[in-house]
Amino acid sequence: MYDKVCKKCGRRLSEYLETGYLGCPDCYFYFADEIELSLKSIQGRIGNKGKRPFSDPVDKELLSEYSKLLEERERAGIEGRFDDMARLSGEINELFRELKKRGLV
Numbered sequence: 001m002y003d004k005v006c007k008k009c010g011r012r013l014s015e016y017l018e019t020g021y022l023g024c025p026d027c028y029f030y031f032a033d034e035i036e037l038s039l040k041s042i043q044g045r046i047g048n049k050g051k052r053p054f055s056d057p058v059d060k061e062l063l064s065e066y067s068k069l070l071e072e073r074e075r076a077g078i079e080g081r082f083d084d085m086a087r088l089s090g091e092i093n094e095l096f097r098e099l100k101k102r103g104l105v
């Protein structure tokens with residue numbers, strides 16, 4: 001079966017789908033499409049029962065900020081801007097902790 005792997009920590013997409021947990025800050029970058037889809041399907045299921053949505057607007061904001069930072073760091077790496085990479089990595093780790101606290105990763 002088709003599977004994706006996080007190049008940083010080695011977590012498989014199938015593991016993420018099974019457990020709902022990411023292994024490291026970079027997983028979100030590698031699994032971005034699937035995470036987006038699974039968030040939508042969870043929201044759809046819960047929405048039908050009229051319960052509280054899985055993620056509130058702040059959650060969505062944090063996740064989109066997170067994926068933006070990962071893309072920026074990727075670009076900084078390609079362009080050889082290592083100071084920017086180091087700064088972005090710090091921000092990414094901070095945001096990852098916040099996402100973890102909220103149970104999103």
Ligand SMILES: [Zn+2]
Nearest residue numbers: 006009024027
């Ligand atoms: Zn990872």
